[in-house]
Amino acid sequence: MPNADLISPYNYDSFLADEVISLLDAYASPPLGQTAPDFPLYALTGGETMLSQIWSSHSYTVVEFGSFT
Numbered sequence: 001m002p003n004a005d006l007i008s009p010y011n012y013d014s015f016l017a018d019e020v021i022s023l024l025d026a027y028a029s030p031p032l033g034q035t036a037p038d039f040p041l042y043a044l045t046g047g048e049t050m051l052s053q054i055w056s057s058h059s060y061t062v063v064e065f066g067s068f069t
Contacts, residue, residue: 041054
């Protein structure tokens, strides 16, 4: 998968505050109503697209983040 350096910090061994707190930066998130920054999206099949390609095709776009830890 491209940009493995973005993924490796997320794959932590255990969910301890000291290990994950640096990944949590809610204050850097855009406020409600503001356009989200563009970023790459990766499919489980290995395909890649950009968020801007998705939202240019749809009136509304919901991006949900989750974890299978």
